[in-house]
Amino acid sequence: MSDAALGTGAFSGPIGNAEPATAKRGPLLIIALSAASGGTAIYLAPLAAVWRMSWPYGLLFLALGAAQLGTGAGVLARPVPRRLLLAATAALVVVTLWALTRLTGILPGPDPWMPGNSVIGFTDYVCAALEVIAVAGLAGAAVLGPRPQRRLRRATATAAVAPLTLVVLLGSFVGVAAASDGLAGAGFPADAVEPSNLPAGQRSTVEYCRPDGVPLAMDLYMPSTAARTGRPMPVAVYIHGGGTILGDRKTTGLGATLANHEGALFTPLRRQLNARGFVVASIDYRMPPGAPWPASIQDAKCAVRFLRAHTAALGIDADRIGAWGGSGGGQLASLLGLAGPGAGFDDGQYLDQSSTVQAVVDMFGPADLNDFDDAPPFIRLCLAIGVGDSAETRRAMSPNTYVTANAPPFLVLHGDRDEDVFPRHSFGFARRLRAAGVPTTLIEVHGTGHTLDTPGQRPSPQQLTDTVTAFLVNTLG
Structure with missing residues (x-):
């Protein structure tokens, strides 16, 4: 029988051995693979911190990363439907894990996404969004086949490619930078020590609390031996700013830039306070939306209770603890001074200790979070992401709500040209x-x-540094 009668001319090979259709390596596939790679890089960047917090989740993230990288390489080499669907499935597993841990909380153990949120509170949402784009793109490429331009209007596809590509690249860059703290290492550090016998004149990092299984870091700057008087030392707790959703305690890296430590005079104040015999404690805290309110103030209060629980080991005076911070850090410092036990923010460890402070320095912090209607768009966006639109929640976060006669002395500083938080x-x-x-x-x-x-x-900055130092010395004795 002739070839024509068999119809073999319509195939590239014998019947039953036809090659599967290969998807075109066009914009749709490139965007999908870029999104998958960006999402993978985001959750792998803080892998060491995830592993220290929970090795089962660390192992799971490692396996998912290997699966995504492997299926992505297979698709890039030969984008046949089976490989496309495998890569889409790997991305879908990541999205499912994110939803189960973040949105439902039904999986056991600490939140594995929290180490990646230590610099920007919504880094895990960026990761999940990229993985959703990857699922849609890879599955779409598998369904559309080798010539998707025949099934999509070319003008529509062209108009969508450029902005979507920009979103994917920008999201990947921001997410990886945040999850790695600018490649400096985000999440809980590996060099944390026990809060006892800390070296004089140096910085030591300790774990101060572990809410819901998530370890939180505190940097303790100890005064030199020459600066100590022999009596228990006073403490100044520094709380970083960052629009409620950005920054960390570290002095270098992306988190330090977003926290604006310079604006809160952290380095010169820390040096002067150390020289006057103060211990300076700088804390990380959980940030929204990854850790919704009131996680941040709960963590700040837990930090104060931790210090009181370790007065003997640290050589500090439980009756001489002050707090300062700039912007969102000033808001939290004010809440430490105002929101007593009746506010319901004392939760977690060391509940036999008080979370009160004896002095507060509020640097350009917001006092009423419902008073931002005329703020710049970026500030309103930060509040919308981190706080939401609930007037009641914003009222609960506002220092104005808790003013009473029992509050400690306050020093309030604000720039007359501040357009982020108006004077x-x-x-x-x-x-x-x-x-x-x-x-x-x-x-x-x-x-x-x-x-x-x-x-x-x-x-001047130096005059303000002297003023703040004198205020804390005078109020804390």
């Missing part, structure tokens, strides 16, 4: 404090915005 926040806050009988000093800094380290400002 009216601090002016109104100081009036409330004074009306309640709280010893309050308000300093308006001329010539600066959402920071206290602008050249030419009045008072």
Whole structure:
């Protein structure tokens, strides 16, 4: 029988051995693979911290990463439907794991995404979004076959490619940078030590609390031997800023940049306070939306209780603890001074200890989170992501809500050109404090915005450093 009669001319090979259709390596496939690679890099970047927190989750992330990288390489080599669907399935498993741990919480153990959120509180959401794009793109390429341009309108496809590619690349870059703290290593550090016999004149990192199984780091800057008086030392707790959703305690890396430590005069204040015999404690805390309110204030209060629980080991005075911070850190420092046990924020470890502080320095912190209607778009976006639109939640986060006569002395500083948190926040806050009988000093800094380290400002950064140091020395004895 002839070939024509058999119809073999319509196939590239014998009947039953036809090669599967190969998808075109076009924009759809490239976007999908880029999204899958970006998502994989995000959850693998803090793998060491995940492993230290929970080795089963670390092993699971490692296996998922190997699966995604392997299936992605297979698709890139030969994008046949079977390989496309395998790669889509691997990405779908990651999305499913994220949903089960983040949205439902039905899986046991600590949240494995939290180490990746230590610099930006929504890094895991970026990862999940990239994986969703990967699932859709890979599955779509498998269904559409070798010539998707015949089934899609070319103009529509072209219009969608450029913005989607930009979203994928930008999301991948931001996510990887955040999950790795700019390649400096995010999440709980490997060099943490026990809070006893810490070397004088040096920085040591300790674990101060473990809410829901997530270890939180505190950097303790101990004064030199020469600066110590022989009596228990006072403590100044520093809480970093970052619009409620950004930053970390470290002095280098992406998190340090986002936290604006310079604006809160952290380094010069830390040096002066150490020279005056203070222990300086700088903390990480869980940030929204990965850890919704009130996680951040619960962590700050747990840090104070930790210090009181280890007074003997650290050589500190439980009755001389102050707090300071800038922006969102100023808000949390104010809440430490105002929100007592009745606020319901004391949760977790060391509950036999008090979380009160004896002095507060609030640097350009928001006092009323419902008063941001005229704020810049980026600030409103940060609040929307980290806080949401609930007026009741915003009220619960606002220091104005908790002003009472029992509050410790306050020093409030704010730049007259601040367009992120308008000066009216601090002016109104100081009036409330004074009306309640709280010893309050308000300093308006001329010539600066959402920071206290602008050249030419009045008072100067050095003068403000001296003022804050004197305030803490005087109030904490």
